[in-house]
Amino acid sequence: MKVVISLLLLLLSSFSHSAEQAEQIFNQLAPSLYQIRLIDKASGEKSSIGSGFQITADGLIATNYHVVSGFARYPHKYQLEYLDNQGNKAELTLESVDIINDLALVKRATTTKMPYFTIAQKPPIKGEEIYSLGNPHDLGMIVVPGTYNGLKIESFSDRIHFTGAVNPGMSGGPVVNAQAEVVGINVATSGNQIGFLVPHQKLVDLFTSYQQSPPQSIEKQMHEQLLANQQALISAILAEPWQQKPLGNAVIPDFNVPFIRCWGESNADRSDALVLLVVTSCALEEDTYIDNSFSTDVVEMEFRYMKSKKLNALKFYNIYQQQLYRVGPDNQAGKDDVTEFQCHHDLVTNSAKNTDSKAIFCTRAYKKFPQLYDVLYLSASVDKNDQALISHFTLAGVTQASAAAFTKQFMEAVSWK
Amino acid sequence: MEIIIEEIGRNKKLLARHKFLTNKVTLGRGYNNSVILSDPHICPEHLSIEFDGENWLVKDNNSINGSFLAESKQNADQHIIHSGDIIRLGKSFIRIILPNHPVESTVPFSFFEGLIDFLRKPLIIAFNIAFFTLIAGLMFYLNQPSDVNFTQVIVRAIGITLMFATWPVMIALISHFNKHEARIVTQLAVSFAFFNLMWFSDVFESIVAFNLSANWSLDNLIALVPIALAFLMIWLNCYIGFHMSKRKRTIIALSITTVLFGGGYMIQLSKQPDFSVLPNYDATIMNPVFKFAPSSSVDEFIEDTNRLFEKTAKEAQKNKE
Numbered sequence: 001m002k003v004v005i006s007l008l009l010l011l012l013s014s015f016s017h018s019a020e021q022a023e024q025i026f027n028q029l030a031p032s033l034y035q036i037r038l039i040d041k042a043s044g045e046k047s048s049i050g051s052g053f054q055i056t057a058d059g060l061i062a063t064n065y066h067v068v069s070g071f072a073r074y075p076h077k078y079q080l081e082y083l084d085n086q087g088n089k090a091e092l093t094l095e096s097v098d099i100i101n102d103l104a105l106v107k108r109a110t111t112t113k114m115p116y117f118t119i120a121q122k123p124p125i126k127g128e129e130i131y132s133l134g135n136p137h138d139l140g141m142i143v144v145p146g147t148y149n150g151l152k153i154e155s156f157s158d159r160i161h162f163t164g165a166v167n168p169g170m171s172g173g174p175v176v177n178a179q180a181e182v183v184g185i186n187v188a189t190s191g192n193q194i195g196f197l198v199p200h201q202k203l204v205d206l207f208t209s210y211q212q213s214p215p216q217s218i219e220k221q222m223h224e225q226l227l228a229n230q231q232a233l234i235s236a237i238l239a240e241p242w243q244q245k246p247l248g249n250a251v252i253p254d255f256n257v258p259f260i261r262c263w264g265e266s267n268a269d270r271s272d273a274l275v276l277l278v279v280t281s282c283a284l285e286e287d288t289y290i291d292n293s294f295s296t297d298v299v300e301m302e303f304r305y306m307k308s309k310k311l312n313a314l315k316f317y318n319i320y321q322q323q324l325y326r327v328g329p330d331n332q333a334g335k336d337d338v339t340e341f342q343c344h345h346d347l348v349t350n351s352a353k354n355t356d357s358k359a360i361f362c363t364r365a366y367k368k369f370p371q372l373y374d375v376l377y378l379s380a381s382v383d384k385n386d387q388a389l390i391s392h393f394t395l396a397g398v399t400q401a402s403a404a405a406f407t408k409q410f411m412e413a414v415s416w417k
Numbered sequence: 418m419e420i421i422i423e424e425i426g427r428n429k430k431l432l433a434r435h436k437f438l439t440n441k442v443t444l445g446r447g448y449n450n451s452v453i454l455s456d457p458h459i460c461p462e463h464l465s466i467e468f469d470g471e472n473w474l475v476k477d478n479n480s481i482n483g484s485f486l487a488e489s490k491q492n493a494d495q496h497i498i499h500s501g502d503i504i505r506l507g508k509s510f511i512r513i514i515l516p517n518h519p520v521e522s523t524v525p526f527s528f529f530e531g532l533i534d535f536l537r538k539p540l541i542i543a544f545n546i547a548f549f550t551l552i553a554g555l556m557f558y559l560n561q562p563s564d565v566n567f568t569q570v571i572v573r574a575i576g577i578t579l580m581f582a583t584w585p586v587m588i589a590l591i592s593h594f595n596k597h598e599a600r601i602v603t604q605l606a607v608s609f610a611f612f613n614l615m616w617f618s619d620v621f622e623s624i625v626a627f628n629l630s631a632n633w634s635l636d637n638l639i640a641l642v643p644i645a646l647a648f649l650m651i652w653l654n655c656y657i658g659f660h661m662s663k664r665k666r667t668i669i670a671l672s673i674t675t676v677l678f679g680g681g682y683m684i685q686l687s688k689q690p691d692f693s694v695l696p697n698y699d700a701t702i703m704n705p706v707f708k709f710a711p712s713s714s715v716d717e718f719i720e721d722t723n724r725l726f727e728k729t730a731k732e733a734q735k736n737k738e
Contacts, residue, residue, distance in 0.1 A: 274564065313704040318559040324700035333694070339732045341696030342725045346630035349712035356705075356712050358627070361722045362696035365729035367736050373726060380702050382627075400726045404719050411715045 025131055025180050026143040029053075032116050035083040035135045036063050036092070036106065036172060038070050042077070051134040051141075051173030051186065052082065052106065053117050055207065059110040060095065062203055063172030064187055065102045068094055069291045072104070072218050082108055085141065096210045099222045100157055100229045100288055100297075101202040102187050104172075105210055117174055119200050119207075120181035124148040130177050132162065132195065134170025134186055144170075148183070152196065154285050156233055156259040159196045160184045166195030222290070223369045226397055229288070229297060230372070234395075234402040237299065242413050248278050248305030250381075250389045253413035260284055260299065275319055276307040287331060288397065296372070296397030298331040303414070304390040313385040320380070320388045327378050329364075331396035338364045338374060347382070348411070355415040356383035357391075361407065366397070375403045377410070389414065418468045421514040422452050425503070429510075430596065440468040444506065445478075458482050458507025466498065466513065473498035473513070482507050529656060536606040545609040546578065552616050553577040584608055585654070592658035603657050611650035618642045626701040628710035632721060636699070648674040 032054040040047040050067030054060065061082065071078045071094055080092040092106040124130055125148070132144040146164020162175065166189045175184040175197050184197030215221035240256035255262075262282040267273050281302040288297035304323060308316040329341075343362040349355065359379040366372040374396045381389040391414040395403060420442060424433040435452055442451045447461035454463075460480040467474050477484045477494040484493040487503040487510075496502070500515035535541065554574030558565055585604035593599040622639045629635060652670035655661065661669075713721070 272564070274562070313706070315559050317702060317704045319562055321700060321702050322562070324702065326695065328695045335692035339729045339736065340693055341698075342728050343696050343698040344631045344718075344722050344725055345699050346632070346718055346721065347628070347708070347710055347712040348715060348718045350715060356708070358700075358702050359718055360698045360700065361718070361725070362698060363722070363725045363729055364696075365726070365733035367733045370730070370733070373729065376696055378698070378700075380700075382702050382708060383705055385704055400723070403726075404722070407722070408715055408719055411718070 030085045036067050037081045039079045039081050050171040053174040057113040059108040061106050063104050065097050065104045066289045067172045068104045073291045096215050098206045099225050101198050103206050117182050120183045124183050126150045130175050132175045134173025136167035136169045153258045158199050162195040162197050230398045247303050252303045278305045293334050294337045295331045298396035300330045301393040306388040308386040330394045357381045371399050372397050419516045423512040425510045425512050442466045456507040456509040536610050537603050542606045550574045550578045588654045588658050600657050607653050624707050627703045644678050
């Protein structure tokens with residue numbers, strides 16, 4: 001009994017300790033916390049909000065890129081503004097962005113030296129208690145205690161897995177350890193109690209390069225980052241030799257990288273189906289957000305194996321062909337962002353000469369970011385009367401060289417057994 | 418002397434023709450006339466045409482509504498007849514022809530006459546309609562993603578055949594209403610022969626699209642085949658149904674074809690959004706039996722895609738300016 005009581009007491013004390021600490025941290029840091037607002041000039045109202053935190057005495061504030069993306073893309077349409085804990089509002093300037101890691105540096109005018117957040121020297125340890133700060137749903141600044149759970153491995157760009165509620169509006173807010181040092185930045189949520197943070201090191205890198213040489217133009221900076229990231233991403237996928245895995249009577253590539261994940265489905269349970277259909281689809285978990293109608297850095301693949309149960313070849317191919325219509329891109333993009341697709345099609349055989357397919361390749365160019373393209377590939381086998389293999393991929397925001405290298409490896413990796 | 422009186426409609430179409438060997442012809446509503454007209458605006462003894470030894474003269478018998486030359490207001494009384502003159506009495510028209518009036522040269526039987534005669538043979542008609550029904554049923558069966566039974570196929574096939582049969586029937590009806598021979602069997606024979614040719618052109622189009630790569634695209638050229646077939650069919654429909662000059666027939670067939678295909682194309686164009694997110698590609702696939710063209714290698718395929726990058730980059734550049 002004694003043991004139980006002392007355990008309970010211990011638990012209680014740790015709870016109150018944690019709450020106390022959170023309050024203390026909040027009071028200490030509140031002056032350096034901001035709500036970042038995107039004001040639509042035409043209506044004069046805020047069109048989106050996020051959080052931000054000061055990182056230098058002279059007014060430099062860190063936030064998420066996606067909080068300020070509207071301004072970065074359409075500076076004439078929007079105005080950037082902050083709201084501090086005293087309720088003061090004033091304009092902000094956009095200084096630098098990291099579009100891949102979803103970070104941005106904005107600056108407020110100040111005449112005095114102001115308090116600011118210090119950035120941690122090293123990452124937290126797994127299980128360490130950390131505190132997320134921000135302004136969810138415009139309800140006022142709050143603090144959310146949670147746990148550091150290491151880096152998410154199924155992600156190409158590093159993300160901290162945070163167990164705690166990160167809500168809309170908290171984006172761009174800091175996450176601090178018990179010493180009030182920044183260890184991450186709120187970026188996304190994945191439902192109840194699962195949040196994702198940008199590691200503090202990414203902010204250090206952005207800040208350091210900003211101090212050395214501030215970017216000349218935000219659009220140019222974004223362009224360079226997109227080019228470098230697609231290069232890193234596609235070479236990472238192509239670097240490891242692909243394994244093979246079976247799909248019905250065919251073989252399809254098995255990717256050796258953790259950030260591409262696959263899912264499967266089939267109609268094997270449907271006894272009345274005329275055709276057996278087995279589907280595997282693989283994709284990169286995250287894309288890169290450019291603005292709310294334009295995203296990129298998508299890698300997505302789909303493989304379909306079909307086997308006719310009792311149909312003649314004519315009917316089988318008619319049903320099969322219906323699977324090939326209305327294939328579209330997997331990233332969002334509009335008329336201002338990209339051109340329309342241009343397509344090429346041909347009958348193609350692989351090097352092993354054991355698979356004949358009709359291949360379709362489409363591409364569209366980015367209007368604001370030269371040398372970047374979206375690519376869509378669709379191939380349908382045409383050499384068996386009762387079996388079919390459809391392979392498909394889309395890549396978003398890649399160069400011609402990356403697209404060609406990926407396409408070649410992909411085409412050679414799909415064949416009959 | 419001989420004289421020919423033609424009763425004609427407002428559109429100069431012949432309604433009745435009378436030939437007399439006499440020196441006086443009378444026209445009117447009365448039954449004592451040489452030509453009895455039933456138009457209520459015509460007097461019982463309206464008009465007479467008399468030969469004076471040299472010319473035929475028109476004489477109006479003080480009719481209430483008068484007699485005039487063709488559409489004009491010129492009174493026809495005492496008018497000297499020239500062969501081909503048209504006289505208006507009441508609301509009716511007559512044309513007066515003299516025996517030495519020239520006629521157009523004989524139209525020889527054309528190639529089409531032989532073709533039509535061939536297609537009109539009962540066996541050929543039966544075959545064409547049966548073949549059309551069979552293909553319609555086959556198409557329905559092939560495009561159905563689930564299992565279909567025989568009755569469903571038959572009902573659908575006959576339905577489609579009846580639907581297509583409305584075209585020749587409609588043309589026969591129009592020519593019937595225009596006082597031409599309906600010739601419904603001939604229209605059916607010719608129309609179904611062409612409908613079948615259109616099935617073939619469909620299959621042909623698919624085979625070509627499947628075998629040729631985008632580098633050798635003949636899409637636009639091949640798309641002309643069904644248009645040409647439709648034109649030819651309508652031309653023949655007119656040839657059978659209506660007596661008209663070659664030029665007029667060609668113009669009518671061209672206009673109908675243009676309205677049919679051009680209208681369809683316009684509707685498609687109007688539905689097309691200003692900017693399409695989805696790619697537009699040729700997804701024709703056919704089973705291995707229909708594959709004749711050799712396959713390219715992966716490297717050749719990738720080489721071919723280079724031009725797409727150039728093209729879209731140029732377009733992006735153009736939009737930026």
